[in-house]
Amino acid sequence: MASNSFGTHFRITTWGESHGPAIGVVIDGCPPGIEISAEKIQPALDLRAPGRNPFVTPRKESDQIQILSGVYEGKTTGHPISLLLWNQSAESGAYNHLKELYRPGHSNFTYLTKYGIFDSRGGGRSSGRETACRVAAGAVAQLVLDQFGIQPLAALVDAGGVSSIDPKSQIDWSDKDLVSRIDQSPIFCPNQELEDVIKNRIAEAIADGDSIGGTIEGIVFGMPIGLGDPVYEKLEANLAKAMLSIPATKGFEIGEGFDAAKMSGYDHNDRFIHEKIDGNERIGLETNHAGGTLGGISNGMPLRFTVAVKPTSSVRKLQRTIGLDGVEREFGLAEGAKHDPCIAVRAVPVVKAMTQLVLVDALLANQLISSFVTKGYKETNVCGL
């Protein structure tokens, strides 16, 4: 089944295997007239890139993005934007011994059962490498969101259970320096103290030949009211799908999330209040327990959600498993094999990208921006709109 596309109006289709010649994404439905260039997309990719520091996989990929279509004289045309990344670190020989094993926590068992064939080089299509395409597309989506002042952020708020308190309470999002802090942190951590603890925990896991999971928090500032649709296309429903489509994710919650289940209605309800924004009075909400939606539609408060990421399945510790030949054996990654000790770190830019994609799709679905130039339209319109 066709399952490599995301979004309805700003629709992306990704392709490519971890160790094939290239990976790429086609974006269909991007509004015309937006200034775009490889330079504007590259920084987002650089944040997700492997080999940046000791806390992520040492695989080397320069991940230089190429724009192959949909741009004319530096602007989007409204036609498909094809982005391509050539793979460089494709030593597929290194994976030969993995071909013969059902790898614990990996998809080769289900892929082989389902398709009868599996590109075992670096995980093929199931590799996290596919997420580079999501980040590239998310960066394009952001160019649209920028026109509305919509700003999604994401940060690592826990890993390996180091945090004794609720990870959702780690961040003071009102801090104005937070964005640059997070982007500069090698592990996308919102504060130095937490960063140090998590770094130690990751170093420990590396020493053990093991890996750890983590928790990511996402927030979106500048939310308009009205994004999302009733019943089956609720904003949080599409966000949940987006997050659970990221490899290794195991949970999603919005607002108070699982804590809401323990609260009373009186305490959980956010009260409506009058508030002033830039001198204009409007109706707002006193608290944000709901996390930014009511009835599946954005209510103008920041969207706030958490995502659980499991520990990387590839570990050096020996694990019992079964070969494709049916014989039981033990298996552990070789010393120095390229993998992430805490995949939640590099999932942070991907959580941000999927948020960007959900929001731009909701914006287009709800026609807050137009796919065509209204002025031109009106000038030549027969029926005198």
Add this chain to the structure above:
Amino acid sequence: MASNSFGTHFRITTWGESHGPAIGVVIDGCPPGIEISAEKIQPALDLRAPGRNPFVTPRKESDQIQILSGVYEGKTTGHPISLLLWNQSAESGAYNHLKELYRPGHSNFTYLTKYGIFDSRGGGRSSGRETACRVAAGAVAQLVLDQFGIQPLAALVDAGGVSSIDPKSQIDWSDKDLVSRIDQSPIFCPNQELEDVIKNRIAEAIADGDSIGGTIEGIVFGMPIGLGDPVYEKLEANLAKAMLSIPATKGFEIGEGFDAAKMSGYDHNDRFIHEKIDGNERIGLETNHAGGTLGGISNGMPLRFTVAVKPTSSVRKLQRTIGLDGVEREFGLAEGAKHDPCIAVRAVPVVKAMTQLVLVDALLANQLISSFVTKGYKETNVCGL
């Protein structure tokens, strides 16, 4: 935007308002030749119906299902099945005073801002009443799942935070009497002790004029390997969307969920083992930390997930809010007003229904069942398949 359909292959479209003349659902894509009748669908609806006991809303609806199409001589034909429920308890006058208020925790603020119009009678389209249609459609889906021995279950495992331990550990799903126990429990509880504690907590909330949230666990036995699709149509991604589309839900986790974020890879990985099922040897998994999928595709283990439900927003306690006229006032439901003190209770059958819908869609997407009678096809086939 069209947002009232769920599913691609077994596609349901629901319609109707809480206090309109009727509500209904059209099922498109149900395979032909399946025995069906109102009697087979009704029991599922009866479980979700209001007014069953003191722990749910006293609203009275007999919810007698009518089948208007898609059935011939007691069997499905492969054409749309239209199901209809006439509304009976539609005293819309009772809602007149609510028309003038932005109700805390409700959708009338976002609906009014988005659409400029809101059917305030009982919440109109945003009412939980819509979920009766999901349950009816789920019961039809189950007729298909039955042919594969796939059995989804759901139960209430916590409410109002009564449970001191992880709700996910409450249930011994290997207990054979559990299904009938859950269905007979007025609050869908898997064991008597927990049921008593939760009942007390609900009674307390009623006495306080307040409400409580709850946690639901879902499990699916008889899972085939191979359901779900890579990248954006992972089984857990669609399940997450399905669950977050249920009114009042705030979180979803699969397998260890948020606890996975605290585990090490060595501990979280489920080991492959040889196992015997009914005398046949096959490859299975020793544990089920993943919750039944690998790479977004079912691995043959039971699907296991948890859903967080917020406390009912309608409470009797007075809350500050704002009128549509912009004037601040206090608001609480009248004594005896019809609402659920813990909406998580009646969400249990809905969680089960959405699971049924996700699974039947995945089955059809993956062509484990055919929409047409292969025998007839082959006999008359030109090209000699």
Add this chain to the structure above:
Amino acid sequence: MASNSFGTHFRITTWGESHGPAIGVVIDGCPPGIEISAEKIQPALDLRAPGRNPFVTPRKESDQIQILSGVYEGKTTGHPISLLLWNQSAESGAYNHLKELYRPGHSNFTYLTKYGIFDSRGGGRSSGRETACRVAAGAVAQLVLDQFGIQPLAALVDAGGVSSIDPKSQIDWSDKDLVSRIDQSPIFCPNQELEDVIKNRIAEAIADGDSIGGTIEGIVFGMPIGLGDPVYEKLEANLAKAMLSIPATKGFEIGEGFDAAKMSGYDHNDRFIHEKIDGNERIGLETNHAGGTLGGISNGMPLRFTVAVKPTSSVRKLQRTIGLDGVEREFGLAEGAKHDPCIAVRAVPVVKAMTQLVLVDALLANQLISSFVTKGYKETNVCGL
């Protein structure tokens, strides 16, 4: 496969069999705030209704439309509109003898081969009766189109080959009285002379126990520029699909259609000119060989197209065929059996309805109308659009 929906943004889903209890349609995606009532929809249905005059089937159906949802205080709410028609003329006994035969020109052979089951009462789901739902939905679509001054029309321009000239040249569409003339004609004919000739041809066919085909022309006045999308969602591509989805249709052409294949580029090209509309100068086209689109996008000229309809397959003349038991036999409808001697007549309102549906979908896709109340949105918008 789910195949009973049409449209992406203004999506209709129809259900029901010819002789089941009812038929209906759910419209999802209709913009809010539009005045609507059964009275506004009924006239379109009356034009398509059977039993109106000797030139159509004598089946009696009052076809009184019921609106079950999506309307509040006389206006659309943006939520699904459920329309229902109870069947009245459902003498299914009359069809018993047809159950045992593969009927020439009918779908029971392919349905039975594909589904293994066939509701033979009046053709079940494959009956033309389903088109009543399209007409009802088209009437709702027109309420939206009215706000843009877009007016689709359709007329019967040939039947049984009576016309010696190109049917496309029959109509002087500039005639202001044409709309009421067509609606008043029992066979939707644009002029009296043609009407008389076709009536005679139909009477002849009835006398022969035979049937005839016909040609329908569609035109749309008030077309804006910009409807339709490049490559695979060209306006004429969606129009072609819409027309070929009507039972009994065999061809579609836009503009010069098949005659364009015989023309030279110099002659076929429509020249751009300056024109004045209501005092405003704009760029228009001198001729309309293209039929109203360029590159799949409307160019502001009237949309103009033709649809071929085959002769009704049900005839009284004896025809050789095969029974489900494999035995050859002869078959002809009984004297007085209810069928249309020229189904093209009652296809005229359906061609108009499908045009309405294609256009409203294109309008919404292209965001010329908004699904939400911009004013309300802007007032409460966080990001200060």
Add this chain to the structure above:
Amino acid sequence: MASNSFGTHFRITTWGESHGPAIGVVIDGCPPGIEISAEKIQPALDLRAPGRNPFVTPRKESDQIQILSGVYEGKTTGHPISLLLWNQSAESGAYNHLKELYRPGHSNFTYLTKYGIFDSRGGGRSSGRETACRVAAGAVAQLVLDQFGIQPLAALVDAGGVSSIDPKSQIDWSDKDLVSRIDQSPIFCPNQELEDVIKNRIAEAIADGDSIGGTIEGIVFGMPIGLGDPVYEKLEANLAKAMLSIPATKGFEIGEGFDAAKMSGYDHNDRFIHEKIDGNERIGLETNHAGGTLGGISNGMPLRFTVAVKPTSSVRKLQRTIGLDGVEREFGLAEGAKHDPCIAVRAVPVVKAMTQLVLVDALLANQLISSFVTKGYKETNVCGL
């Protein structure tokens, strides 16, 4: 709006402009395990390529296809297949003078009005060059169809109105040598006599500085019964959409098409008969007036349809038009400018490709082939299917 994808189950997404760096197509949903290579796709592209002979545009493109993903050890994996063609003949300077004009018969007027921006280099996205991607994808689709013995063909049966008889009667499709004859004909003509007449007519048009239209017939041998779905997804409806999505097409008819409108029901109905195929008796049809479907579902007879193609809009003859500056002027292509004198010629392989895409999608929709390896599935299946 996203409009660059075709198909639901075997979904293609094309991208790229006529004079951008490259064009390409992503195929999502191709079944796994099919042997594939660039060599197997290239021949189809070579037939459509420009510059092959004097009857098509002299533009030079080697059109060497590159496969970038979805293939492992020479077989499809079930994951997206990315195909890429680098553009070579991209002298965009040649188009500078066209930037300033609304070109008669071209899409720059509607594109500019709709998008406010237009890649004028060779028509950008609206160029026929996009169809190379359709042909490449069609060749991949054919690898699937081959497994079912389904063989679509297409041929040019008229151009510039040279044919005095109905083009549909030109071809004796029972001739076994026809396939190679058509492929060897520089203009895809089924017989030498017709080829000579059309060649002369094309030469005439070239001499005149003009262009001509043409008519294409398509046929599909080896059709199974059961492809296509009732109501809105009829096989002919999707075929019509596919054909009208090809640039320059203006009409589609199936079976007798517009001639059916002139026939009587008795004459048009195809009688059911017993027939023997390879020694097996089955129910067949005596004639094929319907063109291969009944009720929108294939009936086992060859699918037969006709497509009208308008004359190329680009001509050397001077034509009056308007500049973007509003000034009227005359315009004709320069002597030697690269364009097709009869675009219908190069549309023939595109008609075939779109037929291949419609059929493979219908096959997958109807689950005649499985997206996964049933054997593997069954072996490991929990529920003992």
